Amino acid sequence: MRSYYDILGVSAEATADEIKRAYRRQAVKVHPDKNPGDAQAEERFKELSQAYEVLSNPEQRREYDAALHGGHPEPDVRETAWSVEDFMRRYGDLFSGDFGASYHRRRSPGRPGSDVEATLRVDFRTAALGGKVQVAIKGEAPCPSCGGGGADAHARPCSQCGGTGRVTQRSSEQGQLFTVTRPCPACGGNGQDVASRCRNCGGRGTVIKEQKIAVAVPEGTDDGATLRLRGLGGAGLAGGRPGDLIIHVRVDPDRHFRREGERIHSDVRIPLTTAVLGGKVALRTLRGEASLTIPPGTSSGARLRLKGQGVRGGDHVVHVHIQVPAKLTGRQRELYEELARLEG
Amino acid sequence: MDPASLAREIERLRRKWASVVRGEQESFEVPVRWTLSGAMLRWHVAFEDVIEPDIDVEILPQVLVIRGRPATRGASIQHALLPIPPGFDGERPRIRCEAGYLEICLHRLLSEDGA
Numbered sequence: 001m002r003s004y005y006d007i008l009g010v011s012a013e014a015t016a017d018e019i020k021r022a023y024r025r026q027a028v029k030v031h032p033d034k035n036p037g038d039a040q041a042e043e044r045f046k047e048l049s050q051a052y053e054v055l056s057n058p059e060q061r062r063e064y065d066a067a068l069h070g071g072h073p074e075p076d077v078r079e080t081a082w083s084v085e086d087f088m089r090r091y092g093d094l095f096s097g098d099f100g101a102s103y104h105r106r107r108s109p110g111r112p113g114s115d116v117e118a119t120l121r122v123d124f125r126t127a128a129l130g131g132k133v134q135v136a137i138k139g140e141a142p143c144p145s146c147g148g149g150g151a152d153a154h155a156r157p158c159s160q161c162g163g164t165g166r167v168t169q170r171s172s173e174q175g176q177l178f179t180v181t182r183p184c185p186a187c188g189g190n191g192q193d194v195a196s197r198c199r200n201c202g203g204r205g206t207v208i209k210e211q212k213i214a215v216a217v218p219e220g221t222d223d224g225a226t227l228r229l230r231g232l233g234g235a236g237l238a239g240g241r242p243g244d245l246i247i248h249v250r251v252d253p254d255r256h257f258r259r260e261g262e263r264i265h266s267d268v269r270i271p272l273t274t275a276v277l278g279g280k281v282a283l284r285t286l287r288g289e290a291s292l293t294i295p296p297g298t299s300s301g302a303r304l305r306l307k308g309q310g311v312r313g314g315d316h317v318v319h320v321h322i323q324v325p326a327k328l329t330g331r332q333r334e335l336y337e338e339l340a341r342l343e344g
Numbered sequence: 345m346d347p348a349s350l351a352r353e354i355e356r357l358r359r360k361w362a363s364v365v366r367g368e369q370e371s372f373e374v375p376v377r378w379t380l381s382g383a384m385l386r387w388h389v390a391f392e393d394v395i396e397p398d399i400d401v402e403i404l405p406q407v408l409v410i411r412g413r414p415a416t417r418g419a420s421i422q423h424a425l426l427p428i429p430p431g432f433d434g435e436r437p438r439i440r441c442e443a444g445y446l447e448i449c450l451h452r453l454l455s456e457d458g459a
Contacts, residue, residue: 021395021415028397111404112363117356166402178399178441233363243363 003068004051012065016056023052028177111189113140113234113243120247122217124254128264128286128311130219134212137245140234141209145200148235151192152199158187165191206235215247220262220311223251256284262314267321270294275322285309285316292318347380350429354378357427361407364425371411371421383452387426388445394422396441403434410446
């Protein structure tokens with residue numbers, strides 16, 4: 001009779017890890033899921049599993065080794081109540097990943113929708129102060145007729161994939177063992193029998209629809225910023241979660257304002273007399289009109305600061321430019337000439 | 345498609361289909377790289393401590409999702425998202441696995457006139 005070591009193809013000195021690997025390597029080839037109706041494969045699987053059950057348990061392995069060397073009678077594991085199902089319940093974690101379906105069971109049902117990207121042009125003021133901007137997005141939305149399930153009222157699961165929408169097979173290329181899962185060729189991946197597909201969406205579960213979305217642009221949004229709106233992307237298939245809407249923000253330049261982080265810069269032109277004598281000028285700020293006090297003796301290029309009038313509590317910096325009159329009236333000329341004489 | 349446009353397209357598809365792997369629980373994305381030679385796009389995925397039977401290749405529209413379960417008990421599942429750029433055949437990838445190193449080749453689809 002072959003020893004359990006022979007069955008697994010390992011030496012009697014094999015480590016627990018070597019035993020596990022050897023078992024997995026061989027068991028995936030003869031697993032009942034992969035060989036439905038093949039009695040020989042099932043028998044081989046049971047044989048491998050029994051060997052593994054004993055050798056993977058240090059205590060049982062000690063007893064087995066002792067029996068093998070004539071110390072004790074060989075434990076008859078075959079007499080214990082045992083089935084493929086029992087074994088999978090006990091050692092199922094070993095197969096996670098070996099068979100495509102085990103991965104898929106852990107994931108949410110259906111296929112998640114794709115993320116949809118869009119570019120949103122936002123005016124300078126909205127980007128700085130925040131606000132809502134309407135955007136029209138053309139993308140996949142759940143079919144109103146079937147509710148996203150892709151099937152009509154008398155839905156039947158696809159006979160080839162059993163409704164999972166996927167078929168999983170061991171790769172047959174070059175004798176390699178990894179699993180390849182692909183959309184079911186019979187139903188195209190939606191899991192429904194062709195004849196019972198929703199007529200409105202053809203079984204996809206989604207339709208192309210233009211949606212208008214009010215995007216909340218946060219205060220202080222920079223040019224090039226990305227906003228992610230969860231669940232507003234492409235609809236998922238067969239109950240899968242929707243993707244996200246990813247919005248790339250482009251901020252339009254403004255003819256009055258420039259931005260530098262949380263600071264806002266703007267220019268103001270003042271008459272020469274206001275620069276010399278001081279006074280007040282009207283100024284455009286992000287939040288509306290304001291009155292700016294010009295101190296007497298302000299030079300061209302001076303910077304005046306409006307505290308807290310920038311973005312998120314930053315300042316508004318006003319660059320002063322003195323406007324020299326290009327043309328003078330006769331009286332103005334007289335006065336300037338008099339001023340010049342006084343200055344010597 | 346020249347390599348620069350291909351790189352842009354791959355990045356676009358990665359962003360578009362990031363949702364596919366976003367919900368992966370207890371897993372992390374492994375770095376991948378690609379090379380373009382002639383009519384073939386080759387993806388290279390280096391899995392750490394993953395043996396061949398524990399690799400799962402899922403073919404989805406526009407992307408391949410690769411998952412690997414490391415042999416070490418308790419280690420996180422490793423995954424990779426490989427875009428299938430337009431013009432390449434994602435239905436019939438050629439997959440080769442050697443000691444935890446996975447190479448996936450996608451052939452360029454030929455038009456009817458063979459171009």
